[in-house]
Amino acid sequence: MFSAQSIAEKLAALDRRIIFLLVGIVVLIPLLVPLDLPVVVSRETRDFHDEIEALSDSAVLMLAIDYEPDTMAELDPMTLGVLRHCFRKGVRVVALSLYAGAPGIAQRLLEKAAGEYGRAYGEDYIYLGYNPDWSGTMLRLGESIKATYPKDQWGTPSVDLPLLKNVDSYDDVDLLVCINGSKYAEFWAAYAQARYGQRMVSGNTAVMSVFIYQYYNTGQISGFLGGIRGAAEYEKMLGLPADGTIAMGSQSCAHVLIVLLIIAGNVGYLLARRAKRKGSI
Amino acid sequence: MHISSDIGIWIAALGTIAIFSFLYRENPVFRFAEHLLVGVSAGYYLVQYAHSGLIKKFWYPLTAGGNYWLVFGALLGAMMFLKLNRKTRGWGNIPVAFYVATGAGYLIPSVMKSMVLLQVGGTIRNPFAAGNSAGDAITTIVIFVGVICTLVYFYFSARRTGVVKHVSRVGMLFLLAGFGATFGYTVMGRITLLIGRFQFLLRDWLGVGI
Numbered sequence: 001m002f003s004a005q006s007i008a009e010k011l012a013a014l015d016r017r018i019i020f021l022l023v024g025i026v027v028l029i030p031l032l033v034p035l036d037l038p039v040v041v042s043r044e045t046r047d048f049h050d051e052i053e054a055l056s057d058s059a060v061l062m063l064a065i066d067y068e069p070d071t072m073a074e075l076d077p078m079t080l081g082v083l084r085h086c087f088r089k090g091v092r093v094v095a096l097s098l099y100a101g102a103p104g105i106a107q108r109l110l111e112k113a114a115g116e117y118g119r120a121y122g123e124d125y126i127y128l129g130y131n132p133d134w135s136g137t138m139l140r141l142g143e144s145i146k147a148t149y150p151k152d153q154w155g156t157p158s159v160d161l162p163l164l165k166n167v168d169s170y171d172d173v174d175l176l177v178c179i180n181g182s183k184y185a186e187f188w189a190a191y192a193q194a195r196y197g198q199r200m201v202s203g204n205t206a207v208m209s210v211f212i213y214q215y216y217n218t219g220q221i222s223g224f225l226g227g228i229r230g231a232a233e234y235e236k237m238l239g240l241p242a243d244g245t246i247a248m249g250s251q252s253c254a255h256v257l258i259v260l261l262i263i264a265g266n267v268g269y270l271l272a273r274r275a276k277r278k279g280s281i
Numbered sequence: 282m283h284i285s286s287d288i289g290i291w292i293a294a295l296g297t298i299a300i301f302s303f304l305y306r307e308n309p310v311f312r313f314a315e316h317l318l319v320g321v322s323a324g325y326y327l328v329q330y331a332h333s334g335l336i337k338k339f340w341y342p343l344t345a346g347g348n349y350w351l352v353f354g355a356l357l358g359a360m361m362f363l364k365l366n367r368k369t370r371g372w373g374n375i376p377v378a379f380y381v382a383t384g385a386g387y388l389i390p391s392v393m394k395s396m397v398l399l400q401v402g403g404t405i406r407n408p409f410a411a412g413n414s415a416g417d418a419i420t421t422i423v424i425f426v427g428v429i430c431t432l433v434y435f436y437f438s439a440r441r442t443g444v445v446k447h448v449s450r451v452g453m454l455f456l457l458a459g460f461g462a463t464f465g466y467t468v469m470g471r472i473t474l475l476i477g478r479f480q481f482l483l484r485d486w487l488g489v490g491i
Contacts, residue, residue, distance in 0.1 A: 020304045027475050031483060073477020074470060100329040132334045135388060150342070190395035191388075206470035210463050217424070218403035220395060227466060228473040247476045254472040 008275060011268030019261065026257045030249030037252055039245065044216055045233040047223030048201045051175055052082065057090040059174040060167050062141075064188065065109070068101030071181030071205050076109065077231035077244035078203035079179050083113035083125075085238055092163055093125040094173070096149065098134040098184065103127075103153060122156075126163050129153035134184065138191035142170045142198070169196075176200040185212055189220040203230065283488035294486040297478050404428045427455040 055061065063082060067075045086093050097106055110127055119125055128149040131137045140148045145168050146158040158164050166172065176198050178188045185202035192198040199222060204212055206227025215221040225234055228251060231244030285291065299314035339355055342348040357376040364373030407413075408421035434452030439445050483489040 017305060023472075023475070027472065028479055031476070031479055032489070070474075073480075074473045100326055100333065130329065130333055132330065132338065135384075139387060139391075151337075186396070190391045194395035194399065195391045206466040206473065207463075209466050210459070214400055214403065215395075218399045220399060227469045228476070229469065243480065246480070247473060250476045250479075251469060251472055254475075255468065258468055 003275075008268045008272035011264060012272065022257060023254060026253040027250040030253050031246065034246060035249035035252070037249055039232050039236045039248060041233045041237055042226075042230075044213075044224050044226070045230050045237065047216075048203075048225055048230075049085075049223070049234060049237040051199070051201050051222050052085050052089075052091070052177070055086075055089065055091050055174055059091050060163075060172060061086055061091050061093050062170075062173045062176045063093050063095045064176065064178040064180070064184070065095055065097050065102050065106040066099050066178060066184045067105070067181040067205075068099050069105065072105060073247075074205045074228050074231070075179050075181060075203060076105070077228065077242055077247075078225050078234065079105075079109050080113060080242065081231060081234045081238060081240070081244070082177055082179070082203070083109060084116065084240055087113055087117035087119045087124065090124075092123075094128065094145070094163065094167065095125065096128040097130045098137055100130055100132075103130050107153070123162050126161050127153045128158070135187065135191065138188060139195065142192065142196040144168055170198040171196075173198065177202070179203040180208070181205045182208065183211070185221065185224070186215060189215045193220045285486050285488060290485055294482055297482060301478075426451070431455050 052061070061082075063079070063086075065079055083093065085091075093110075095106055095110060097103055106127055110125060113119075114121070114125060121127075128145075129152060131149060137148055146164060149158055151157055152161060170176070170192060176188065176192055178185050178200060180188075180202065181204075185204055185208070188200060188202070193200050200220075201223040202212060202221050203225040204227070206229070209224070209226030209230070212221060212224050212226070216224055225231055228244055228247045232248045233244075235241050235244045285294075296314050296317065299310045300318075302308055303311040339351055343351050357379055360372060360376045362373070363369040364377075404425060406421050406425075408418035413421070430448050430452035432452070433445060434449040434456065436445075436449075441449060
């Protein structure tokens with residue numbers, strides 16, 4: 001018969017590597033054997049989708065790919081979703097980055113999505129590359145895109161890019177989409193939206209999502225995606241299930257495990273405390 | 282299953298496994314991968330910053346575009362290094378002052394509007410405005426009550442008795458709910474990173490069709 005104290009001691013002494021192994025297993029299995037779990041679309045995701053859906057065929061969307069490899073797992077599905085959404089509709093994309101580690105990611109995703117829909121560089125999309133001084137760039141884009149980025153990522157002068165022929169500031173951009181793993185969405189809201197009235201939506205890592213609700217609530221950000229859950233919801237709305245949807249099975253299983261571990265930890269703590277009290281009497 | 286023949290994929294996969302080996306225990310393979318990551322990152326960022334800042338933003342416009350006024354900015358930037366020497370430290374304050382003043386000048390108005398004024402406006406809204414659903418009305422009231430109670434919780438100039446005590450306790454509950462939401466999102470983010478690595482190992486490296 002196990003006493004309360006022995007259970008508490010066992011829980012407290014549990015090797016953390018067992019927990020790592022359990023998390024690894026519950027994440028791995030649903031990837032190999034996909035679970036068809038329902039995805040309920042939240043209002044903020046619906047608004048994000050509807051903002052892009054409402055754009056006309058020849059509209060211009062500015063896509064800020066502001067993240068680096070450490071958050072690729074969460075944000076790549078969002079970026080790919082936006083690009084597929086735009087290229088399917090015929091919306092033209094002006095992509096840029098304010099993170100030094102972003103260009104490799106951006107090039108890969110742009111080429112992948114453009115290849116799927118047969119879109120041409122220069123006409124249907126461009127990539128202006130990385131620009132240092134993020135705050136200055138956000139503000140200066142409101143005055144002149146071509147002055148801020150005299151050349152694109154591959155050295156072509158901006159004035160020679162057909163897409164930028166009649167596009168040179170936020171006035172010519174129909175929607176700004178910021179995919180970021182930091183507080184950049186808040187600063188895009190401050191410098192592009194509050195200063196120039198640029199309509200915008202954002203895709204954020206899960207950790208940063210809690211800070212975006214206040215901007216969504218005030219209407220500065222018209223819709224947003226929060227973490228891989230937001231990506232899965234967006235993929236559902238697009239009817240293009242991809243990595244976000246695949247990840248949700250593992251995500252759900254891992255969450256159940258973590259909840260169980262939290263309960264076990266608390267039970268262990270309470271049992272230990274009770275045993276200690278009994279021992280001290 | 283088609284295992285990748287791309288050397289880059291193999292390096293990334295072995296690097297991932299080497300980093301994961303830390304979960305078992307600290308070991309030389311992990312340390313090698315860690316140092317490799319730091320070294321590669323430092324090299325990449327040095328080249329990227331130097332090319333983007335010095336070459337693209339200064340040298341090309343100066344030599345090809347004749348933008349000689351950029352020399353002024355370059356000199357200010359170079360003067361930052363004067364702070365490294367005790368004798369010339371005072372001169373280094375000039376670019377710092379310039380940087381702070383221009384930054385404050387062009388950032389404060391936007392930040393004040395977006396992060397203060399509009400946020401205050403977003404807190405105090407009419408829950409019964411036309412077009413609001415019952416859910417919107419409840420959300421608006423909860424936000425208002427939450428902000429007021431949380432502000433009272435951080436008001437330390439009054440004794441925690443009577444009304445202040447109860448209101449601050451409600452504020453604490455809102456804070457706890459906020460921490461819980463943040464924790465939940467953080468767990469989701471961290472698990473997603475693991476999923477991303479597993480997807481890479483299974484799909485890109487081992488060629489498992491997922």
